[in-house]
Amino acid sequence: MSFIYDFSSATQAIDQWLKANLSPTGAFVAELALVGLTILLAYAVIGLYLVYAERKVCAFMQNRVGPNRVGKWGLLQTMADLIKLLMKELIPIRKSDKLLFNVAPYLVIIASFLGIAAIPFAKGLHAIDFNIGVFYIMAVSSIGVIGILLAGWSSNSKYSLIGAMRSGAQVVSYELSVGLALLSVVIFSGSMQLSTIVESQANGWWILKGHLPAMISFVIFLIASTAEINRGPFDLAEAESELTAGFHTEYSGIRFAFFFLAEYMNMFIVAAMAATVFLGGWMPFHLGNLEAFNRVMDFIPPVVWFFGKTIFIIYLIMWFKWTFPRLRIDQLLTLEWKYLLPLNLLNTVVIAFLVLMGWYFK
């Protein structure tokens, strides 16, 4: 059972077995296919169960029971929904831009799919480990907004267009804050590689080691990334009560499901990034040199740590959504450009100064 603690032994065993039985090219292709398939499967399962979790959490907030009919505790409800969506008609829209209309959902889902590939789920369970991991995730997550803009533009619907334009303004603005908030930890750890960032938190998470500035960064990251993924209270792109469904008003069937799934996966990516960068990712909770305490913490497998932290942040994000009313577009942009961004810039300078002087817990 040691692979629970370190997946690299298991992955190396598979690698060696494939190389022994196949030609080098064959082994390479097989590994690519295996990794791709695993991520795809994880994507689908996580996405579906996030939808389920959202429905249960929102039911909990609203004095309801939530889905409870399909399967035990309604666990299969989202599966049933997926089957329903798969079988639904893809309604063609007259005078819509057919090509862009069809491409948009794929762009959105590909962006989130690319993002999940770079996330370190556990020790050794990490598909691509770039030296620019943080930058890569930032970059691919902003592809999604192109899909949203295209969806709004090509639908030939006024509601969709307003939703898409809102989303464009919102994502472009809040990306700055997300980037700067992540940059703070990059400055602390001196690396953009996600595995290095996780390793650097072996003796304490950055949110604790970096004390006040890191906490400010964390809060800004939570707010800005919630806005970036278009979730409530920043869900202006959808704004059900104003624009019916915003940019995906005209989509049906599986194309709608793509938007829906991508939204939840983006939430997962954001939560996973927050967990990885600020809360130590799969790294157990260690406190300096308290040997006994650290050993007990090590006993809990890294996968559990990673998903525990991620689920905690997802719960926080859902909590916002189901408690707060929606902001107005000008208030949303004011919040970013007048408050978050200046604070964030100042915070980054402070962090650079702290690192220069060594005034943080090492």
Added chain:
Amino acid sequence: MKEVELNEIIASKEDGKYIINIGPQHPSTHGVLRFVVSLKGETLEYLIPHCGYIHRGIEKMCENLTYPQIIHLTDRMDYLSAHMNNEAVSLCVENALGIEVPERVKVIRTILSELQRIASHQLWWAAFGMDIGGLTCFFYGLRDREKVLDIFEESFGSRLLHSFICPGGLMQDIHPDFQKRVKEFIAYFRKKLPEYDQLLTGNVIFEQRTKGLGILTKAEAIDYGVTGPSGRASGFSCDIRKKHPYSAYDRVEFREILANEGDTYSRYKVRIEEMWESMNIIEQLIDQIPEGSFTAPMKAIIKVPEGEYTQRVETARGELAVYLVSTGDKNPYRMRFRTPNFSNLFVMNHLSAGAKIADLIAISGSLDLVIPDIDR
């Protein structure tokens, strides 16, 4: 905001103006109301309300129905103030006939009206929360409204369209448990109403969204004839319960809730306060229901003597006036309803000048429009 004719809009469409229809099928118009909105970016240039999508000709239908039958139609105007609507017609007919209804009926009518007002404001709060994006509010509001509807269901078998108050008294006597249930509800809701404040009132986002938005001055409220909580939020003292007491309102102590700002937030606050005030009224009356008959002796066929009669009541949304012209027949010659929502709707154009789309939804939510009441 200038008044623009429909033809002008269609003409201006060719200039590349961004005109969208909000409604008749839209989650935030709460019914089949249609706003034609011209936008400049997110900002509204002008707005034209179109009503009539649910016009059923209730006033004309009344001319062919007897008075007890008319009661059933009035339910369907402002379905959230069904008791008050019934009461308006009943009081009008009783005044015309010169009948004095038993004390028991007066007290019960008042309690029912106030319960109905609470239920209506609860649903308004739920829907208003949803309009500005707080989806959880909807379930909190409906959870408590359910308790009121259960009381209604127990006493008269229906939850929405009661037709319970009729000329001469009530359709039947109240359920023996009525008093107990109402007291339970008041005790319950006194605990739950602060939750509404916790969820919305103090919230920064909510205050930013509503404060200083859609300001209606007192003079404008009087000009447009905006009554009810929306008018009182502008400082227009227009509570019929105070000005022209009917039923048992002359024997209860209550405050007329007034605010001076006239913005969306004060309309919100006035309604929340009214729920507290309604509970006070019910508490004063619930132990004072006199024994007696639930109806005055009435003839089988009610014939109103020739003449013109009018009666005003305060519904949950404002002043409902009934104007009745009778030729001494069993049907009215002419029946006219001055419904509160019709006048409240037409300040929309004025209030939403220069607002954003999101503001439009907040403003129309704060006016608490019930569309069948506009169209009748």
